[in-house]
Amino acid sequence: MTTSIHRTGSRRLTDGLESAAATLLPEGICRTFRVMPYASQDGEVLVAAADAxxxxxxQVVSERIDAPVVLVRHTANEIVAAIDETYPPVEDELETVEERRTRVQMAQMLTxxxxxxxEQLQDAMLQHxxxxxxxxxxxxxxxxISEDILVAALSEIHQMQRVGLRDFTPDMEVARRLPEPIAQRHQVLPVADADGTLLVAVQRPMDAELLEEVEEAVQQPVRQLLANRVDLDELIQKVHGDHYSELATSFLMENAPEISAHKVFSTGQKVVGIGFLVLxxxxxxxxPMxxxxxxxxxxxxxxxxxxxxxxxxxxxxxxTHLEIEATPEEIAALDERTLPxxxxxxxxxxxxxxxxxxVRDxxxxxxxxxxxxxxxxxxxxxxxxxDMIKSMELPPHFHCVVVPDSLPKTKPKACNFGLQVARGKYCVIFDAEDRPDPDQLKKAIIAFRQTxxxxxxxxxxxxxxxxxQNLLTAWFANEYSMHFELVLPAMGAAEQPIPLGGTSNHFKTSILRELGAWDPFNVTEDADLGIRLHREGYRTAMIDSTTLEEANSSVPNWIRQRSRWNKGYYQTWLVHMRNPIGLIAKIGLKDFISFNLTMGSAYVLLMNPIFWSLTTLFVFTQASFIQALFPGLVFYVASAMLFVGNFVFIYLNLAGSLQRGEFGITRTALLSPLYWGLMSWAAWKGFLQLFTNPFYWEKTEHGLDEEEVH
Known part of the structure; x- marks a missing residue:
């Protein structure tokens, strides 16, 4: 393709737009670069340009039009009028005169x-x-560029003074004059009082409306000082950290104690449990027999x-595919200007x-x-x-949030703390080793818009x-395929209460805050939150997007993780069964049964060693008392349990991997009764910890080198 630059074409933009030419460039390109294709002449596309x-x-124009291009100089007003004719403007999405002036000055200053x-400027302009x-x-x-360079450039453009906050020790009385919600939402923090004028650190210059809101909140004049966004974020956390920590730990316990796991057993459950054992x-x-x-x-x-x-x-x-699917066309059609x-x-x-x-992922x-x-x-x-995070000098969309050291030291408490400083309309949890599908956030947004x-x-x-990697990781993958490819999609389609997975659950942030977020005392906080959402009339949907995690390849490490999960299932069942009648009234009998068969299934794992021991002992001793335990109907039920239970467990693991298309590990599902033994071991460990150390978070080690994986 050949291109040329021409300043005075025989045909002008004012002669009219050819409809076929006018839409050759997307609106964003036209408005950003002040260009407008308007006609085809002698095999070339004439493009009006403010700077020909x-x-x-x-380069930007020629790469996007499949024909030789001629840039023809026109005034900015002529081009903007033609763009508005072709793409009727949406007021809130248009760049203001001040914003454009700042952008042009920024580009000129940095180049x-x-x-x-x-090349960096072109790439940034295209993203803009x-x-x-x-x-x-x-x-x-x-x-x-670094955040410091940007702050210096903005300081020059807006003629605003800068302030360094990296080693700044705040006066708490002054820093807390601005209410925390405003400070956090707008990233503004008072740093000093100078003769009645409050000096406030800001990440970016405040507009007149926001300045008025801040001055009204502090009841005095305000002067803005530009600050490094990362340093300001850390300072706001330091000033309000105690408040965030208190909310992260006690909000649910104080506002809804009946559904908080801070007490393992309710008084009623203790009475029923002891009464049953006595009986x-x-x-x-x-x-006895x-x-x-x-x-x-x-x-x-x-x-x-x-x-x-x-x-x-x-x-x-x-x-079938019961998950919500987003097609490539739907993803491509998303307007990035509307993404939250x-x-x-x-x-x-x-x-x-x-x-x-x-960070890479x-x-x-x-x-x-x-x-x-x-x-x-x-x-x-x-x-x-x-120290590792700070040494990397990450761009400001990464925030290091330091959670104050307090009990319980659990993942849900850390997430609750992070939620206090979250800025997003939506939020999602990923674990450190997670590798989500690149388009997962966009798929989640499409799902929220469609449901x-x-x-x-x-x-x-x-x-x-x-x-x-080994037999244990294959079993783990079989189990996950069964759970996330079959069981949870079926539960979601039936609108049953879903025990959420540990990561890749995307939330509407406002609703999450409304519910008190995660229970810091529940060590399987995700499953509990799924039930609490359902109790309050909210629903969970599955999306067709996968996050890859690191499967535990070591049995001791796997046992630590799985025992914690089981302990959390026990906690969740105990919490929501404190008032069974009330739970039925909240979610209905059908969902009540589903909840018990899902959460209560963790107790089934406790039975395995007992039945295996009885079976093994009978095979070797033919003990008559064991035979006497299975008379008539009991024998048939137990036999059905033996054959149906084992068949279902193997079948589910096979079916899950087949559904996902992981044919290479399906054969390992035939040995899954051995995996069931490990699950029972972990279940008993978690059950005993329920009485000895209910809130202890067993750490799972991650960080397997990729070379080892492949």
Whole structure:
């Protein structure tokens, strides 16, 4: 393709627009670069340009029009009028005169000083054309310039004084004059009082409306000082950290104690539990064999019902796609100017070794970086991870959030703390080792737009990137495929209460705050939150997007993780079964049964070793008392449990991997009864901890090198 620059064409824009030519360039390109294709002449496309000599403009236009291009000089007013005719303007989406002046000055200042290259400027301008975000913010997000350089440039353009906050010790009385919600929402913080004028640090110059709001809140005149956004963010956390920590720990406990796990057993549950044990003891004295037969029969029946329930869910989902799907065309059609800020909460603890990989994977997301709000949640005593994050000098869409050291030291408490400083309309949790599909955030937004208003959460699917590492990781991947490809989609389609996965659950931030977010005392906070959402009339939908995690390849590490999950399932069941009648009234009998068969299934794992021991002992000893435990109907129920239960467990693991197309690990599902043994081991460990250390968070080690995985 040949291109040329021409200043005086024989045909002018004022002669009229040819409809076929007018839409050759998208609106964002036209408005950003002040260009407008208006006619075809002698095999060339005539494009009106305010600056026909600009090389970047020529390159951008010629790369997007499949014909030789001639730039024809026109006035900016003529071009804007033609653009408005072709693309009727939406007032809130238009760049203001002041914003454009700042953008042009910024570009000139940075290029003339050699701080950015023409290539970096062109890339940033194209991103601005798509998203409408400020040029300086885009350059910082792309690491083309530092935050300090941007602040210096804005200071020069707006003739505003700067203030350094890196080693600043705030006067708390002054710093807290501005109410926390305003300080956090607008990133504004008072730093000094100078003879009745309050000096406030701001990340970007405030407009007249915001300045008036701040002055009204503090009841005195205000002068703005530009500050580094990262330093200001950390200072606001320091000033209001105690408040955030209190909310993160006690909000749910104080506002809805009946559904908080801060008490393991309610008084009623203690009375019922002790009463049941006493009753069993009495019957054991009066008629020991009949009592044992009754207990075996009851356990067998529960076991059988749970197995049939999961089998039924699987059959409904098998061979179908019950998740919400977003087509490539729908994703491409999203207007980036309308995309909201999206908060990503990433809890970290002793994981400094994988921070670089985490940053790489977050930056790989197909979402404007200027609209990302990534909160790296670090515990105060995890100095190694905090130092690693700070040493990387990350762009400001990454925020290091330091959670004050207090009990309980759990992931949900850290997430609650992060939620206090979240800026996004939507938020999602990712773990440090997660690798979400690049378009997952956009798929979640499409899902929220397509579903009913009461859908407060959309859950992505989880699986593993190291499933081929060993037998344990293959079993783990089989289980995840079953759970996220079959069981949860079927539950979501039936609008049943869904126990959320640990990551990739996307929320409407306002509803999450309304519910008190996560229970800091529940060690499987995601499952509990899924039930609480359902209790309040909200629903969860599944989306067809996958996040790959690192499967535990070590049995001790796996046991630590799984015992915590089971303990959290026990906690969740106990919390929501404190008032069974009230729960039925809230969610209905059908969902009540579903909840018990889902959460209560963790108790089924406790039965496995008992039945396996009885079976093994009978095989080797032919003990008559064991045979006597299974008379008539009990024997048939137990036999059905043995065959149906094991068949269902193997079938589910096979079906999940087949549904996902992971044919290489399906054969390992045939050995999954051995995996069931590990699950029972972890279940017993978690059950015992329920009495000895209920809020202890067993740390799962992550950070497997990619070379080891592949």
């Amino acid at each position: 000599d600009d090389e970047i403009t020529l 003339r000083s050699g701080l950015i290259t023409n 054309a798509r998203s409408g975000d400020a040029l300086g913010e885009i350059l910082v997000a792309n690491s083309a 069993v003891a009495v019957f054991m004295v009066v008629s 009949n009592t044992l037969i009754a207990l075996v029969g009851l356990a067998s029946a529960i076991y059988l019902v749970v197995s049939v329930y999961k089998f039924r869910l699987t059959l409904r989902a098998l061979g 800020i999206y908060t990503i909460l990433v809890p970290l603890y002793k994981e400094g070794n994988i921070v670089k990989r985490l 977050m930056n790989a997301l197909d979402y404007p970086r200027t609209r990302l709000d990534v909160k790296l949640l670090c515990e105060e005593d995890d100095v190694e991870t905090i 009913a208003d009461n859908v407060a959460c959309v859950q992505g699917k989880l699986n593993h990137f190291n499933q081929d």
